Amino acid sequence: MRTAELIQKKRDGGRLSREELEFLVSGYVRGEIPDYQMAAWAMAVFFQGMDAEETADLTLIMANSGDTLDLSAIKGFKADKHSTGGVADTTTLVLAPLVASTGVRVAKMSGRGLGHTGGTVDKLESIPGFKTSLSAREFIDQVNQIGISVVGQSGELAPADKLLYALRDVTATVESIPLIASSIMSKKIAAGSDGFVLDVKVGRGAFLKKEEDALALAKSLVQIGKLVRKPTVALVTDMNQPLGRSIGNALEVKEAIQTLQGRGPRNLTELCLQLGTEMLVLAGAAADAAEARSRLEHSLRSGLAFDKFKEWVAAQGGDPRVAEDISLLPQASFQQDILAPRRGFVQEIDPLTLALTAMHLGAGRATKDAAIDLAVGIEVQVGVGDLVSAGDVLARIHANDPKQLAAAVVEAAPAFVIGEAEPPRRPLVYGKITARDV
Ligand code: URA
Numbered sequence: 075m076r077t078a079e080l081i082q083k084k085r086d087g088g089r090l091s092r093e094e095l096e097f098l099v100s101g102y103v104r105g106e107i108p109d110y111q112m113a114a115w116a117m118a119v120f121f122q123g124m125d126a127e128e129t130a131d132l133t134l135i136m137a138n139s140g141d142t143l144d145l146s147a148i149k150g151f152k153a154d155k156h157s158t159g160g161v162a163d164t165t166t167l168v169l170a171p172l173v174a175s176t177g178v179r180v181a182k183m184s185g186r187g188l189g190h191t192g193g194t195v196d197k198l199e200s201i202p203g204f205k206t207s208l209s210a211r212e213f214i215d216q217v218n219q220i221g222i223s224v225v226g227q228s229g230e231l232a233p234a235d236k237l238l239y240a241l242r243d244v245t246a247t248v249e250s251i252p253l254i255a256s257s258i259m260s261k262k263i264a265a266g267s268d269g270f271v272l273d274v275k276v277g278r279g280a281f282l283k284k285e286e287d288a289l290a291l292a293k294s295l296v297q298i299g300k301l302v303r304k305p306t307v308a309l310v311t312d313m314n315q316p317l318g319r320s321i322g323n324a325l326e327v328k329e330a331i332q333t334l335q336g337r338g339p340r341n342l343t344e345l346c347l348q349l350g351t352e353m354l355v356l357a358g359a360a361a362d363a364a365e366a367r368s369r370l371e372h373s374l375r376s377g378l379a380f381d382k383f384k385e386w387v388a389a390q391g392g393d394p395r396v397a398e399d400i401s402l403l404p405q406a407s408f409q410q411d412i413l414a415p416r417r418g419f420v421q422e423i424d425p426l427t428l429a430l431t432a433m434h435l436g437a438g439r440a441t442k443d444a445a446i447d448l449a450v451g452i453e454v455q456v457g458v459g460d461l462v463s464a465g466d467v468l469a470r471i472h473a474n475d476p477k478q479l480a481a482a483v484v485e486a487a488p489a490f491v492i493g494e495a496e497p498p499r500r501p502l503v504y505g506k507i508t509a510r511d512v
Pocket residue numbers: 239248253254255257258281
């Protein structure tokens with residue numbers, strides 16, 4: 075096989091066989107195929123696309139390019155959830171114990187935040203003592219014992235994707251639906267769960283801005299799941315405003331605790347119930363969506379989900395008293411409110427502006443190894459559509475440095491647009507893609 079011929083075949087609209095893709099990807103990982111040839115192939119894919127089987131083949135080849143997690147020692151169906159990245163999106167911290175409290179096992183590997191979106195592992199590390207690094211044995215034993223474990227990525231999962239993603243990032247080839255879909259699914263498959271519920275975010279605070287692109291990605295993800303026999307469902311959900319009300323690690327843990335106590339923001343709670351419903355149905359733990367939802371609602375109302383959260387925190391070495399006393403979480407030294415300049419309806423709350431402000435405060439990292447400040451962030455106090463009066467609090471900034479606090483107030487204020495007319499309501503979920511739709 076010659077690499078140039080494979081690039082040419084793709085350039086001219088052909089499809090590569092599994093063997094040809096294997097040759098390309100493994101050659102690239104071994105360093106035998108240079109960046110410039112892989113970049114040329116990625117650009118050819120960008121323009122010509124890949125069909126469903128070709129995308130699934132690439133996914134499995136990347137999934138098997140490094141370490142894979144064998145979760146077969148965990149009894150029962152293991153359901154995983156993945157979000158393409160949102161703002162004030164503390165879903166995993168609520169959803170994982172909520173689903174586990176119904177008896178469905180959650181064995182999840184999560185990431186750290188990078189850029190403007192937060193990461194579950196950073197949030198969990200704001201709980202004093204919480205260990206996000208467990209051995210494979212500890213991880214599996216914990217899921218068998220209490221039905222839940224969430225850890226940071228260990229080993230080298232899908233190294234082919236890591237290399238290819240870094241190359242795409244600098245060759246203008248990120249925005250290709252088959253390349254994005256295979257990248258996401260390769261990591262999920264390597265992490266070993268039996269089925270996936272995917273939350274594809276769309277809007278100003280998301281990586282995809284257009285609904286049609288998000289739907290196309292959702293279809294491609296579900297199609298891969300179908301071809302590799304891992305049941306997969308995708309919801310396309312709104313990211314034109316922050317999902318919850320808190321942005322920043324400890325602040326999001328606090329919000330997750332309140333949500334598990336039934337006192338969380340409406341959209342965050344609703345999305346957790348909808349994603350949880352899909353997980354229970356995938357796992358065969360409920361006959362239909364109505365039964366799944368009512369079991370989840372019961373878990374929230376009765377405190378079962380909250381109890382599971384405390385059990386989970388304790389099992390991973392964290393201080394479970396944070397659930398009853400959120401003052402045990404890291405607290406920032408300075409707070410300042412952003413006030414409404416006039417009376418009117420909140421038209422927009424730009425999630426990207428708020429996420430970037432939180433990042434500049436130190437809540438997120440601009441580069442992979444940067445340190446973060448777990449206490450800082452933003453608590454939004456209003457939602458789109460709320461009527462506010464001049465002087466009402468729109469958001470509270472938490473900072474550990476007075477200069478950064480002042481700069482954050484200036485940076486975040488334009489995120490809030492106040493106007494005369496009541497704005498139309500945006501849906502929370504734009505669509506759902508199941509295996510029947512692809
Ligand atoms: N997220 C991923 O994991 N991969 C992509 O290609 C894009 C977003």
